[in-house]
Amino acid sequence: MPDLAAPGERIVAPATSEDDVLRVEHVGKRFGATIALRDISMHLRKGEVLGLLGDNGAGKSTLIKILAGFQKQDTGSLWVKGDAYNPRSVEEARSRGIDTVFQDLALINELAVYQNLFLRREKVRSPIPFLSNAIMRRQARAALDEIGINIPSIDVPVARLSGGQRQAIAVARTISGDADIILLDEPLAAMGAKEGAMILDLIARLKDEGNVSIIMILHNYVHVLAACDRVNLIQDGFIGLDKPTAETSVEELTEIVVEEYRRARLEAQAEAQAQAGNGAASPPTASAPAASSAPPPESPAPGAS
């Protein structure tokens, strides 16, 4: 892959810290011709809430899916609490203490709230492994009450719930497990202000307790600054920014994105001019750098955010 001509800092060398629970080193992932992640290196400290930012299609969800054990990276290595981490399944990731709220929530519409909460962690009797529905109902109710989520009934199919309620259930399912590294892919996407505030409070509580470490994809910079200790920005398949939230601001984050769009637009224009100028003739050497510095194909058109 030719090196990109685009400016801007790019964190390739793995930044580390003494108390890292999770390390990502030089991870790359492509889907056919599309490069989702080029060279990602990042780390998560114990008890930290790390905000993951980036344009639509920047590869945030891909990174989360790799960490969650749902997809496998092509290159690079992962480390959890100092040990090599190569999960082959979501189950295996969970057994290493990593649990995920996926962007599509992974809820089953046809199953009741409590069944979704205990999906893959069902309580069963012994010796015959029938489901202990009474225990699951009771614990589901207790878990939801403790979190403060208002769900009218735990026996209704989740299809009957609002987007925010569904999201809350997906979050509740993950944090009520025994994972100590929690990955959240846009946990506030379908939520109104009130529900969103509740989830942010919940994350703040988890942070205060200090037992879990969290990576969270967010779009709203105000939420990022309020909820996260540190922020990483994915750009063009690299980590383009790694800063404590205390040292950045909504303005700086916005400026980075504006700059990204400005650059993308200029590149698109340059490319269009180069094509218009050359027609069907063999391309002169001048057009080559312009083409190679174009954003990766998965980057959306400007104006998407």
Add this chain to the structure above:
Amino acid sequence: MAVTPDTTTEASAPPPKGPEKRWGQGGALSFGQRFLTLREGSIVIVTVVAIVYFAASTSRFATGSSFKSLLPYFAPFAIMAAGEVFVMINGEIDLSVGAVYLFTPVVFYKFTTAGLPLIPSMILALVVATLIGMLNGLAVAVIGISSFVATLGTLFTLEGLSLIISHATQVTTPGTSVTSVGTFAQIFGGGTYSELIWAAVIAIILQVVLSFTRFGVYTVAVGGNRLGASEAGINTKLVLTRNFMMCALLAGFVGILEAVRANTITPDPSVTGDILFQAISAAVIGGTLLTGGSGTVIGAFIGAIFLGVIRDGLNIKGVSANYFYFYLGLAVLIAMTANTYVSRVRTGSGRA
């Protein structure tokens, strides 16, 4: 505060009873609504109406002999539909059940002619049927072929194989004779109530599996949201393959029961389509949606009873058998309409 299930605190501090309002509770009106919106509610009513109609219009319907003549019209389909329900809840379909039904007795016969005793021959034949189901399941779950196409291929392959292996010759079913019914035949299809008992036992066991075990929950999950189920950590390929295996096993078992009951193994591929579609009809009439995520074994059982009642009732009334298919068609259409509506009410969503 991570809500790790802690039984000690659980016991000392019972969780506050939230305003748990169960859907549809309170009053006779909502009881009626609950019953009707049970997946099996509408088919129970329709079946009872059909029984009452036939009992009122002909004196010979509500008799013991009529009941006995009804059994073969219903029990085999109840068993096959039970397996098909699991596949259909997965959002898939198994078109090969009729062919497995045809093929398994032929294999059974071959094992006995090779010198094996009856029971081992039957078990091996059922293993073969299960392996066929495994191939179906792997084709769908691992290779990613649509189940309609994959099992259609299996259907024709097995029809052909049945003819090739049997040389298209009808044979007497091993373990049976026209003059007397031995113990083996009594148990496996020859006894008057043998198929009924098998059907009832299998339906109850599989309904329990569906409602009260992890496997049942995962079956619904894989059918309801396959991506979500795999993200939640469910091995969707395993669930799918197991259900295809179970479906084929039951179809093969019914093949043997029917061969024993009829005393002959007839490798006639023309019956497979009818058997397949009656099994699927029983499931569909009983409230199983082809779209996946929804269905019950008990519903399919009642759907099969409905098919038996219609066929037997029309026979007794002396109505041409041609009407059977006409009513079967109407029943499927009405049942699907009702089920789609019911499923909308249940999930409270605009989608079915």
